[in-house]
Amino acid sequence: PEAITVQELANRMAARGGEVVKALFRMGVMATLTQSIDADTAELVVQEFGHRVKRVSESDVEIGLEGAEDTDTDLQPRPPVVTIMGHVDHGKTSLLDALRKTDVAAHEAGGITQHIGAYQITVPDGSKVTFIDTPGHEAFTAMRARGASVTDMVVLVVAADDGVMPQTIEAIRHAKAAGVPLIVAVNKIDKPGVKPERVKQELLQHEIVVESLGGDTQEIEVSATQRINLDKLLEAISLQAEVLDLKANPNRAAEGTVIESKLDRGRGPVATVLVQKGTLRQGDIVVAGAEWGRVRAMLDDKGRQLKDAPPSLPVEILGLSGVPAAGDNFIAVENEARAREVSEFRQRRARDKAAAAAGAGRGNLTDMLA
Ligand code: GDP
Numbered sequence: 392p393e394a395i396t397v398q399e400l401a402n403r404m405a406a407r408g409g410e411v412v413k414a415l416f417r418m419g420v421m422a423t424l425t426q427s428i429d430a431d432t433a434e435l436v437v438q439e440f441g442h443r444v445k446r447v448s449e450s451d452v453e454i455g456l457e458g459a460e461d462t463d464t465d466l467q468p469r470p471p472v473v474t475i476m477g478h479v480d481h482g483k484t485s486l487l488d489a490l491r492k493t494d495v496a497a498h499e500a501g502g503i504t505q506h507i508g509a510y511q512i513t514v515p516d517g518s519k520v521t522f523i524d525t526p527g528h529e530a531f532t533a534m535r536a537r538g539a540s541v542t543d544m545v546v547l548v549v550a551a552d553d554g555v556m557p558q559t560i561e562a563i564r565h566a567k568a569a570g571v572p573l574i575v576a577v578n579k580i581d582k583p584g585v586k587p588e589r590v591k592q593e594l595l596q597h598e599i600v601v602e603s604l605g606g607d608t609q610e611i612e613v614s615a616t617q618r619i620n621l622d623k624l625l626e627a628i629s630l631q632a633e634v635l636d637l638k639a640n641p642n643r644a645a646e647g648t649v650i651e652s653k654l655d656r657g658r659g660p661v662a663t664v665l666v667q668k669g670t671l672r673q674g675d676i677v678v679a680g681a682e683w684g685r686v687r688a689m690l691d692d693k694g695r696q697l698k699d700a701p702p703s704l705p706v707e708i709l710g711l712s713g714v715p716a717a718g719d720n721f722i723a724v725e726n727e728a729r730a731r732e733v734s735e736f737r738q739r740r741a742r743d744k745a746a747a748a749a750g751a752g753r754g755n756l757t758d759m760l761a
């Protein structure tokens with residue numbers, strides 16, 4: 392496990408360094424301000440100071456944001472969240488558009504589709520699937536760099552007439568690094584003379600073994616523009632979702648990730664967020680990145696006003712103080728005082744990180760002693 396210096400831990404808790412050293416001493420750990428302690432010890436100290444702890448990763452101890460852990464009985468099935476990736480011009484946008492049109496709930500909404508960075512469709516059997524629309528590779532990388540994991544699976548689009556290309560390989564690497572399963576959509580099979588078999592062979596070289604070659608990666612031959620096998624692709628997604636056994640507790644304060652955001656001239660800061668835990672309600676006080684505010688209005692991808700948003704639903708929210716970044720965590724909190732506290736903590740942490748990055752070249756005492 393990675394470590395945190397005593398000073399940095401003190402900074403994060405807005406505590407004096409000396410107090411942290413004393414607390415450690417009481418726990419039988421001798422450490423100076425510049426020395427590092429492991430994440431487990433840090434967690435104990437944080438609790439000692441009366442904060443709640445959230446482990447963002449092995450090394451990153453975030454303070455006081457975590458609600459109670461969900462138990463099995465709290466958890467309910469939630470729709471899968473799918474990201475479509477692939478080489479440029481292989482048909483990602485076309486496929487997203489084609490899948491959006493399969494939405495059986497779209498008609499009752501009057502067919503008005505507002506373009507936000509993610510959308511949810513209802514498939515004929517009544518189950519739902521969420522597609523993340525924005526993450527090109529860069530957005531995906533940026534989100535992962537922020538520790539955000541939004542997607543449950545990746546649909547890898549490979550054009551049958553072009554085969555595996557550099558961004559295909561990049562997408563495979565991203566999915567593997569994120570530990571997210573892939574479904575291969577061999578696209579443009581309507582084109583005369585294309586050889587989908589070739590794509591499967593090429594994928595083998597990148598350790599993607601499709602089912603027809605004895606592997607466990609589902610592979611569907613589709614045409615986005617001719618709307619061929621979209622139902623099979625949706626079935627493959629459902630099957631993968633079943634295997635993953637995706638669940639969340641809808642009965643808690645909402646938490647999730649910012650998908651995209653902008654400053655709208657008329658509406659002010661607007662963020663598209665994906666609810667990952669809990670239910671987000673109109674009127675909730677939320678912190679998104681270091682911004683906060685009361686959710687004044689909430690809209691789905693069809694532009695409908697919502698009162699509440701359950702897990703896996705992407706929604707646009709209005710009412711934030713500023714524009715958060717894609718990949719930022721958002722969380723609903725009990726009151727404005729708490730929102731300010733969390734926002735300040737995050738601002739401080741961002742400054743610390745920037746300072747650490749600026750000083751990284753110089754080396755520090757801990758490094759020299761190690
Ligand atoms: P993206 O860059 O991956 O988002 O690719 P696009 O969706 O923009 O598609 C690139 C081009 O391929 C466009 O001209 C599409 O019309 C075309 N295209 C996409 N899917 C298909 C398909 O299934 N069959 C054929 N024939 N053309 C397709």
Ligand code: MG
Binds near residue numbers: 483484485
């Ligand atoms: Mg595109």
